[in-house]
Amino acid sequence: MEMGFKWDFAYEILPQMLWATLNTIIAAGVGYAIALVVGLFFLLGQRTPSKIINGINREIVEFIRSTPLLIQLFFVYFVLPQFGIKLSAWVCGMITIGLHFGTYLSEVYRGALEGVSKAQWEACRALNFSTAYTYRRIVLPQAFPIAIPGMGNYLVGIFKDTPLLSTIGVAELFHAATAVGGYNYRYLEPYTMVGIIFLILSVPAAMWVRKLERKVNVAQGKIKQ
Amino acid sequence: MSYFSFLAEHGMTLILGTVTTIKVLICSMVLYVIISMIFGLMRLSKNLIIQGIATVYIEFFRGTSLLVQLFWVYYVLPFFGISLEAFVAGVVALGLNFGAYGAEIVRGGILAVPKGQWEAAHALNFSPAKRIKRIIIPQIFPIILPPAANLTVELLKATALVALVTVVDLTFEAKQINSITWLSAQCFGTALLIYYIMARLALVPFLRWLEVLAAKKVGRGSL
Numbered sequence: 001m002e003m004g005f006k007w008d009f010a011y012e013i014l015p016q017m018l019w020a021t022l023n024t025i026i027a028a029g030v031g032y033a034i035a036l037v038v039g040l041f042f043l044l045g046q047r048t049p050s051k052i053i054n055g056i057n058r059e060i061v062e063f064i065r066s067t068p069l070l071i072q073l074f075f076v077y078f079v080l081p082q083f084g085i086k087l088s089a090w091v092c093g094m095i096t097i098g099l100h101f102g103t104y105l106s107e108v109y110r111g112a113l114e115g116v117s118k119a120q121w122e123a124c125r126a127l128n129f130s131t132a133y134t135y136r137r138i139v140l141p142q143a144f145p146i147a148i149p150g151m152g153n154y155l156v157g158i159f160k161d162t163p164l165l166s167t168i169g170v171a172e173l174f175h176a177a178t179a180v181g182g183y184n185y186r187y188l189e190p191y192t193m194v195g196i197i198f199l200i201l202s203v204p205a206a207m208w209v210r211k212l213e214r215k216v217n218v219a220q221g222k223i224k225q
Numbered sequence: 226m227s228y229f230s231f232l233a234e235h236g237m238t239l240i241l242g243t244v245t246t247i248k249v250l251i252c253s254m255v256l257y258v259i260i261s262m263i264f265g266l267m268r269l270s271k272n273l274i275i276q277g278i279a280t281v282y283i284e285f286f287r288g289t290s291l292l293v294q295l296f297w298v299y300y301v302l303p304f305f306g307i308s309l310e311a312f313v314a315g316v317v318a319l320g321l322n323f324g325a326y327g328a329e330i331v332r333g334g335i336l337a338v339p340k341g342q343w344e345a346a347h348a349l350n351f352s353p354a355k356r357i358k359r360i361i362i363p364q365i366f367p368i369i370l371p372p373a374a375n376l377t378v379e380l381l382k383a384t385a386l387v388a389l390v391t392v393v394d395l396t397f398e399a400k401q402i403n404s405i406t407w408l409s410a411q412c413f414g415t416a417l418l419i420y421y422i423m424a425r426l427a428l429v430p431f432l433r434w435l436e437v438l439a440a441k442k443v444g445r446g447s448l
Contacts, residue, residue, distance in 0.1 A: 004304075066378060066424035067417045068385035071396055075417060078409035163292040167389065174292065187300040195289045195297060203288040 010189040013180050017193050020176030025201075027090075027172050028159040031097035035158065036151070038102025043109045061103045069100050070164055077168045093165040101158050108150035112143040115220075145216050152209035156202050163194075173197060231411045235402050239412075242398030243419055249312070249384045249394060253319035254377060260324025261373075265331025279328065286325035292386055294318045299390040315387030323380050327373065334369035335361070366439035374432035378424055385420070395419060 045057030064072070077092045087095075116139050124134040166175035177190035267279035286294065295318040302309060309317065338361055346356040388396035399416035403409050 062425065063417075063421055066382070066429075067420045068382040068396065070385045070388075071399065071413055071416050071420065074400065074403070075409070075413040078403060078413065082410060160290040163290045164386075166292075174290075174296075178296075181300075187296070188304045191293065191297050191301050195293050198289040198293060199285065203284055206288065 005192070006186070006189060009184070009186065010193060013190060013193070016176060016180060017173065017190070017197065020171065020173040021197055021201075023171055023176075024159070024162050024173040027093065027097075027162045027165060027170065028155070030094050031101065031162070032155050032158050034094055034098025035101035035105050035154070038098050039105030039109055042102055042106030043113075046106065046110060061106065064100055064103045069096065069161060070167065072096050072100060073164060073168055089165075089169045092168060093170050097158060097161065097165075101154055104154055104157075105151065108147050108154070109143075111150065112147035113139065115146040116142045145219060149209055149213035149216055152205075152212060156205050156209060159202055159205070160198065228411060231406075231408060232415070235406075235412065238398050238402065239395060239415060239419065242393060242395035243423070245312075245392065245394040246384050246396075247423075249315055249319070249387055249392065250381055252316040253323065253380060253384065256316060256320030257323035257327050257380065260320055261327025261331050264324060264328035265335065268328060268332045269335060283325045283328050286322050287329075291318065291322045291383055292389065294322055295386055295390055311387070311391045314390055315384075315392045319380065319383060319387070323376060323383070326376055330369050330372045330376065331365075333372075334365045337368045338364045363439075363443050367436070367443060370432070370436045370439050374429070374436065377432060378428060381420070381424055381428055 042057060042061055045053055046061075048054065073093065073096045076096045077089065080087060080092070120138055120142065121134065124138050129138070162172055163174035165172055166178060169175070173194055177187075177194045181187035181190045264279045264282055267275050268283065270276050270279070295315065298309065298318045299311065299314040302314075342360055342364065343356070346360040351360065384394065385396040388394050388400065391397070395416055399412045402412040406412070
């Protein structure tokens with residue numbers, strides 16, 4: 001077997017890899033969109049006055065957060081059909097990623113809401129604003145900037161976890177690399193290219209998130225410019 | 226087949242897999258802690274080359290996916306004449322990946338020690354070694370342990386990935402049992418439960434205990 005990086009082979013498989021990258025980006029985007037909404041539901045569960053719902057919600061969140069995404073994927077993919085629910089690998093993957101990262105996002109939301117000073121609530125009460133109005137006009141506009149860096153971090157996090165989807169047969173970048181590698185008996189180029197594509201996409205994204213984080217901290221007066 | 230007869234038949238296999246998972250966890254934990262300290266310190270070095278190496282390392286491992294790194298170590302390194310056993314490859318990839326995240330925590334922890342502490346130690350004529358050992362390090366631990374604890378729980382979850390490079394751990398066994406019996410709910414459900422128990426009843430209390438210990442050491446009392 002030829003040693004070293006074969007550039008012509010890499011060039012040959014590049015179009016295939018780039019198409020698969022598109023799938024990876026779609027998977028990350030859809031998974032993230034679901035996670036954003038799921039996170040809201042977990043947040044609601046956390047903030048309802050009922051202690052029982054709070055407790056159940058917390059246990060579910062803890063359970064999902066402390067078990068591996070990989071087995072959750074297998075669980076959803078293999079167990080649901082036994083109950084007559086037949087979903088494609090894509091749908092299973094999106095549901096699982098949405099649930100898994102939804103729990104993380106609910107923590108981001110919670111942190112952001114708690115980051116709004118209590119005095120704001122008291123002031124709104126004193127001004128006789130309704131709860132809905134307080135949320136809409138006072139609390140959420142202040143909480144949202146606090147949540148942005150955390151939300152950005154998990155977008156990058158989901159993007160980096162999409163290769164796991166290949167284990168249940170979603171045709172994303174890593175899946176394509178494994179297929180190409182298996183077909184040609186050469187894993188060096190495909191896997192290296194996956195690594196490079198991930199670097200190209202996620203390092204700038206992570207830097208952008210860090211910049212946002214700094215901006216938010218400055219705006220919050222936590223650090224000086 | 227009832228759940229109990231499932232456990233009677235396959236419980237032992239799952240437990241053996243769990244033992245491997247724990248081994249992977251402990252080895253990669255040791256590796257990642259060492260790497261975090263080295264690269265966390267390098268990141269703060271005044272020497273631009275050392276700092277640059279650390280930055281590239283951290284950005285590289287945080288920027289790519291763990292699964293890609295794992296497969297790269299296991300399937301691609303042999304192209305360069307380095308063949309690692311699956312277990313070693315798994316531990317190395319986990320250690321390198323989490324070391325990059327840990328290095329940032331260590332860096333943040335060192336920066337969070339107030340400057341006055343360094344100056345006071347200097348003013349008291351402590352030697353540089355004593356300054357680090359007696360003044361700075363004891364104050365770093367309470368700062369870095371909470372984020373490090375989160376990272377370690379993430380590490381436990383990430384150990385599941387080594388199953389994909391043929392390490393016979395809990396995930397691997399669960400998958401194996403699934404492909405033989407097709408009792409997916411039982412085997413993956415049990416595996417999820419075991420991971421949950423390991424995280425909530427063993428790892429988290431242990432890390433919490435370390436946190437309290439570190440806080441007491443600098444006189445912050447019981448947290």
